[in-house]
Amino acid sequence: MTPGSLLQDLLFDYTLRTVALGSAILGLVSGALGTFAVLRRQSLLGDTVSHTALPGIALAFLLTGSKAPLVLLLGAAAAGWLGTLLIVAVLRTTRLKSDSAFGVVLSVFFGFGLVLLTLIQKRPDARQAGLEKFLFGQATALLAQDVAVMAVVGAILLAVVIVLYKEFKLAAFDPDFGLSVGLPMRRIDILLTSSLVVAVVLGLQTVGVVLMSAMIVAPAASARQWTDRLGTMIALAGLLGALAGVGGAVASSLTSRLPTGPVIVLCASAIVIISLTLAPRRGLLWSWLRRLRNRRRLALDAVLLDLYELSRQHADRAHPHALAALEAMNQRGGVGRSLAALAARGLVQAVSADAWNLTPAGRQEAERLAATLGRRP
Amino acid sequence: MSGIVLEIQLIAVVVAVACALPGAFLVLRRTAMLSDAISHAILLGIVVAFFVVKDLASPLLIVGAAATGVLTVTLVEMLTRTRLVKEDAAIGLVFPALFSLGVLLIARYAGNVHLDTDSVLLGELAFAPLNRLTIGETDLGPKSLHVMAGILALGLAFILLFYKELKLSTFDAGLAAVLGFSPAALHYALMTLVSVTAVGAFDAVGSVLVVALMIAPPATAYLLTDRLAMMLILSALVGVVSAIGGFWAAYALDVSIAGAMATATGICFLGAYLWAPDRGLVAVARRRRRQRWEFAETMLAIHLHQHEDRPEAATELREDHLVEHLAWTAAFAGEVVRRAERHGTLVRRAGLLELTPPGRKLARATLSR
Numbered sequence: 185m186t187p188g189s190l191l192q193d194l195l196f197d198y199t200l201r202t203v204a205l206g207s208a209i210l211g212l213v214s215g216a217l218g219t220f221a222v223l224r225r226q227s228l229l230g231d232t233v234s235h236t237a238l239p240g241i242a243l244a245f246l247l248t249g250s251k252a253p254l255v256l257l258l259g260a261a262a263a264g265w266l267g268t269l270l271i272v273a274v275l276r277t278t279r280l281k282s283d284s285a286f287g288v289v290l291s292v293f294f295g296f297g298l299v300l301l302t303l304i305q306k307r308p309d310a311r312q313a314g315l316e317k318f319l320f321g322q323a324t325a326l327l328a329q330d331v332a333v334m335a336v337v338g339a340i341l342l343a344v345v346i347v348l349y350k351e352f353k354l355a356a357f358d359p360d361f362g363l364s365v366g367l368p369m370r371r372i373d374i375l376l377t378s379s380l381v382v383a384v385v386l387g388l389q390t391v392g393v394v395l396m397s398a399m400i401v402a403p404a405a406s407a408r409q410w411t412d413r414l415g416t417m418i419a420l421a422g423l424l425g426a427l428a429g430v431g432g433a434v435a436s437s438l439t440s441r442l443p444t445g446p447v448i449v450l451c452a453s454a455i456v457i458i459s460l461t462l463a464p465r466r467g468l469l470w471s472w473l474r475r476l477r478n479r480r481r482l483a484l485d486a487v488l489l490d491l492y493e494l495s496r497q498h499a500d501r502a503h504p505h506a507l508a509a510l511e512a513m514n515q516r517g518g519v520g521r522s523l524a525a526l527a528a529r530g531l532v533q534a535v536s537a538d539a540w541n542l543t544p545a546g547r548q549e550a551e552r553l554a555a556t557l558g559r560r561p
Numbered sequence: 562m563s564g565i566v567l568e569i570q571l572i573a574v575v576v577a578v579a580c581a582l583p584g585a586f587l588v589l590r591r592t593a594m595l596s597d598a599i600s601h602a603i604l605l606g607i608v609v610a611f612f613v614v615k616d617l618a619s620p621l622l623i624v625g626a627a628a629t630g631v632l633t634v635t636l637v638e639m640l641t642r643t644r645l646v647k648e649d650a651a652i653g654l655v656f657p658a659l660f661s662l663g664v665l666l667i668a669r670y671a672g673n674v675h676l677d678t679d680s681v682l683l684g685e686l687a688f689a690p691l692n693r694l695t696i697g698e699t700d701l702g703p704k705s706l707h708v709m710a711g712i713l714a715l716g717l718a719f720i721l722l723f724y725k726e727l728k729l730s731t732f733d734a735g736l737a738a739v740l741g742f743s744p745a746a747l748h749y750a751l752m753t754l755v756s757v758t759a760v761g762a763f764d765a766v767g768s769v770l771v772v773a774l775m776i777a778p779p780a781t782a783y784l785l786t787d788r789l790a791m792m793l794i795l796s797a798l799v800g801v802v803s804a805i806g807g808f809w810a811a812y813a814l815d816v817s818i819a820g821a822m823a824t825a826t827g828i829c830f831l832g833a834y835l836w837a838p839d840r841g842l843v844a845v846a847r848r849r850r851r852q853r854w855e856f857a858e859t860m861l862a863i864h865l866h867q868h869e870d871r872p873e874a875a876t877e878l879r880e881d882h883l884v885e886h887l888a889w890t891a892a893f894a895g896e897v898v899r900r901a902e903r904h905g906t907l908v909r910r911a912g913l914l915e916l917t918p919p920g921r922k923l924a925r926a927t928l929s930r
Contacts, residue, residue, distance in 0.1 A: 222646075227653040228594050235769065277842060278834065283593040284780045288830055290597065291773030295823020298770075302816040320664070394601060398657030405650050443668050446661035453658040460645055468643060 190434065200437050203323045206331045207429030207448055210387040213338040214396075215403030215425025216345055217383040219418045220376055222404040223356045228286050229268070229377070230400030233384040234393045235290040236267030238297025241318050241388075242304060253330050256318070257337075257385050264381040267293050294393075321392030323433065323444035334386055341379050341386075345418065352376055353414055391445035399425065402452035409463035424459075428452035480525075485553055486514060487522040488531060491542055492550035501547075504539035568690040570808050572706050573822060576762045577774050577800030579713040582720055583755050584775030585796045588783055589731050594649070595752065596775045598637065598656035599630040600759040600768035604663035606630065607760070612670070623708070623760050630756025631749065633659060686808075686818040689765050705765050712761040716754055720793070723747065728789055766819040774800060777826035784833040784840050799829045857897045859927050860887060862906055865916045866924035878913040 193200050214230075221229050237260035244259025245251065267289045274285040317325055345352060351372045354362035362369045380400070387396045403425035407417045432448030461469045490513045494505045511519045523540055526532040531546035542550060587593045606629025610622045633655055640651035690703040701707070720727065730737040730744040737744050755775070762771045782795035807822030814821075835842050864887060868877035876882055883894040898914065901907045906920030916924065 222650050225647050225649050227647070227650040228597075231594075231597065231653060274834065277845070278784060278840065280588075280780055280783060281591045281593075283591050284588045284776055284783075287593040287597060287772055287776035288780050288827070291769055292777060292823055292827030292830070294769045295773050295820040296827065298817045298820030299811070299814075299824055300816075302820065303814070306815065394660055395657050397653050398661075401650050401653035402657075405646050405654060409645060441668050443664060446664040446668075449657050449661040450665070453654065453661070456654055460640075460643070466645055468645070 190438075193437070194434065198328075199324060200433065202326050202328055202331055203437070203444060204430050204433040206326045206334055206390055207323060207433045207444070208426040209331065209334045209338045209429075210390050211399065211403065211425030211427070211429030211448075211452075212422040213334075213341055213383045213425075214387055214399040215407070215421035215423070216342060216418050217380050218400035218402075218404040218425070219407065219414070219421045220352060220356050221380055221400055222408065223414075226282075227401045227405075228283075228397065229380060230384050231394075231397030232271070232286045232290040233264040233268060233381050234388060234396040235297075236293040237261070237264040237385055237388060238294050238318065238393060239263050239300055240266075240297075242297050242300035245304060246300065253389065254333055257333070257388075260318075260385040260388060261382055263293065263297075264385055265378060268377055268381060317392075318388050319393055320443070321388065321390050321395065321445035323390045323436075323448075326390065330389060337382060337386055341383055342422075344375070344379055348372070348375070349415070356414070391448055395445050395449045398449045398452055399428075402449070402456050403428065406452075406455045406459035409459040409466045424455050425452070428455055483516055483518060484522050484526055486516065487519055488526060488542075488546065488550050489553055489557075490514060491532060491540060492547065492554065495542055495547075502541050504535035504541045507538045507540065510540070565690050566812070568703050568706065569686055569818065570805055572689050572703060572709060572765055573686060573804035573808055573818070574801050575706065575709045575713055576765050577778070577804040577822070578797045579709055579716055579758050580762055580771060580774035581778040581796040581800035582713075582716050582793060583751060583758055585779035585782065585789075585793050586727060586731055586751055587755065587775060588779040589789075589792075590748075593776045593780075594652055595634060595637070596755055596759065597772045598633050598652045599752070599756050600763065600771040602633040602656045602659040602663075603627070603630050603756065603760050603763065603768070605659045605666070606632075606663075607763075608663045608666045612666075623757065626760040627753065627756040629659065630759060631753055634749070634752045634756075686765050686822075705761075708761050709765070712758055716758060719750065719754055723750070727751070731789075766822065770819045770823045773823035773826050774803075777823070777830050778803065781826070781830045781833045784830075784837045799826065803829055854897070854900055857889075857893070858901045858904065858906060859923060861897055861901055861914075862916060862920045862924040863927060865907060865914055866921060866928075869916060875913070878915070880909075880914060 194204055195201065218227075218230065221227055240259040240261070240263025241256045242259075243263070244256050247259075248255050250256075271282070271285045271289050274280055274288075275282060280288075351362070351367060354367065355369060355372050355376055359369045359373070362372070384396055384400065387399055391399060403421040404417070406424050407421035410420060411417050428448055428451040431451040433444055435451065436442040436444040436447040459467075461467050464470065487510060490510050491505060493513075494509060495501050495503065498505075507520065507523070510523070511517075523532060523534075526546070527534065530543055531549055532540050533543050534540055584593075584596065587596055603626040606626035607622060609629075610619075610625025613625070614621045616622070636655045637648065637651045640646055640654065641648045646654065689705045692704045694701045694704040694707050726737070726742050726747055729740070730742060730747050734744045737747075758775075759768070759771045762774070766774065778799035779792065779796040781799045782792045785795055786792050803822055803825035806828075807825035808818055810816075810825065811818040811821035833841065836844070838844060861883070864883070865878060868874055871877070877886070880894060880898055881891070883889050883898075884891050887894070889897070898907070901920070902909070905917055906923055907914050907916050909915070
């Protein structure tokens with residue numbers, strides 16, 4: 185398939201267009217709201233909420249008999265919200281830590297959801313086919329009206345983030361300060377968490393319960409590497425999330441038997457890996473290079489100082505000293521290479537094959553170094 | 562039929578205990594969510610091992626899958642150590658990626674094998690007894706019972722052998738390191754045990770419910786006791802009760818056994834959360850109320866003590882004056898006086914409140930504290 189025909193499919197093929205658009209919205213919204221979850225160290229809230237939503241979906245179906253996405257999503261949001269409140273209550277009133285509270289609520293709600301699903305299975309009037317897709321997500325089953333619902337709800341969520349940007353920022357970084365200037369931080373906290381719950385629920389249909397957690401964490405964790413500013417991070421996380429969504433949708437459409445949800449998650453994971461390695465300043469590659477450069481500089485400094493030390497012991501300061509002596513003083517090794525590098529900078533010079541002394545510039549540099557190290561000048 | 566019912570319960574009980582024991586340490590070490598990560602990530606291990614050995618029942622499968630569990634923990638730790646992401650984010654990044662890979666591999670290459678994501682995620686305990694272990698012609702019982710019993714024995718042996726070390730490194734990792742134990746080695750040993758247990762149990766109860774059985778019973782026990790040994794015993798007990806209760810509920814309603822077991826652990830947790838003797842919400846609320854009344858009675862005794870036998874006594878010792886002086890509502894003041902009377906710290910005499918000797922003693926004791 186050529187890029188041209190791919191673009192054509194993206195624009196005109198109903199299924200692909202719907203799936204790509206839905207995934208893009210999902211990535212955008214979950215990326216933006218996931219930013220707050222990651223910054224507040226609640227990355228696993230996404231995982232928890234998505235599992236917690238299952239009994240809500242099943243109950244909504246049991247009570248209304250409807251499989252309309254909006255009904256099921258409302259049920260999911262209600263259950264996810266209840267689970268979140270329970271976690272908050274458990275954390276506030278017991279000595280359990282957040283990991284246990286998350287684990288208990290997540291698994292128990294999910295188990296109860298399973299019980300309800302098997303109950304539904306027995307009903308003669310309904311098969312659970314429509315519900316099972318929430319477990320694993322079924323992006324290809326997205327309809328235009330589903331995407332419309334996602335777009336509207338997503339737009340509301342983004343509007344909330346924009347309008348309450350300042351308040352959410354405080355909730356993420358310094359809730360105590362917010363309290364001290366008289367803001368209702370409890371309510372802001374609840375609103376922020378509720379928005380996250382809705383964002384998670386929004387993605388269930390597309391990527392499913394297990395993988396939704398990645399959509400909350402991955403774009404935000406990637407964006408964090410590129411910037412230190414919250415506004416930029418939110419925008420970038422949304423963008424990267426949307427990118428992963430579209431990329432995953434397209435990639436899975438190119439090959440048969442490639443479920444969309446996992447491909448989207450793998451796209452998001454690839455973006456994480458790229459960001460972790462390549463992001464300027466924080467990236468692993470750069471910090472590795474920095475460490476390498478530092479180590480080399482330290483090695484050079486050590487040899488230079490050793491040579492300086494030798495020259496101070498000798499009446500004739502310009503007297504050349506043997507490589508072997510320098511090697512004996514050095515524990516790190518690689519003295520010959522360091523000398524060559526120092527010579528290239530004009531700090532030392534080879535008097536004969538095996539004997540070296542400092543150039544005037546080298547002496548100056550060594551004196552400067554010795555001073556900063558607190559040795560005698 | 563009753564044979565199968567008994568066997569299912571037996572498997573459920575063994576799985577529950579095998580999960581609860583290492584789970585207790587996960588809860589105490591604040592790494593409960595690692596069980597979630599491990600139980601999902603083993604899917605990849607199961608798939609890859611399956612491609613290698615081509616046999617779903619092979620013990621190599623368990624080894625391969627358990628290795629993925631340990632790999633997950635290692636990756637999470639490596640990511641955390643770069644300091645680019647926090648630990649919770651690292652967990653949230655690693656296991657969905659591994660799980661996705663597993664799902665993709667199944668979808669692409671194992672579509673026609675009995676290996677689907679449903680069974681990994683959900684499990685079906687009711688089918689467990691169908692897979693029998695036979696030697697020659699003799700039927701030795703369900704295979705998963707043997708597997709899980711072996712894993713339980715392994716876990717029990719590990720915890721009994723390294724009880725002291727586990728205890729120390731769980732509660733004071735720094736001291737453990739100073740004393741020459743290796744917290745890291747113990748940590749990985751524990752994570753290996755968790756992985757092996759998760760792999761053994763996923764077959765019976767599915768990966769999400771492994772989390773329920775690993776975390777909820779120990780979390781329940783943690784609300785009930787302050788002693789590690791007691792916590793381990795209570796965890797196992799809650800697991801057993803949930804397993805049997807869940808089974809019968811599922812049997813009666815004809816629903817998922819694993820789901821019902823998880824729900825039962827949740828009910829146990831809720832019970833402990835509300836009614837734990839010392840830390841339950843009810844106990845705490847009751848204690849708060851009692852303290853409130855005790856405080857008020859003491860205040861009243863001190864007030865009366867300050868003003869008795871003084872010129873102002875005629876006004877200060879009247880009940881309606883408390884509203885003004887202690888800023889109490891009339892109803893509250895009345896209730897406090899009634900309680901104080903009942904406890905014998907004061908009596909009414911000629912319209913005035915008068916301390917009894919015990920009441921005076923209470924006031925003095927409090928003031929001299």
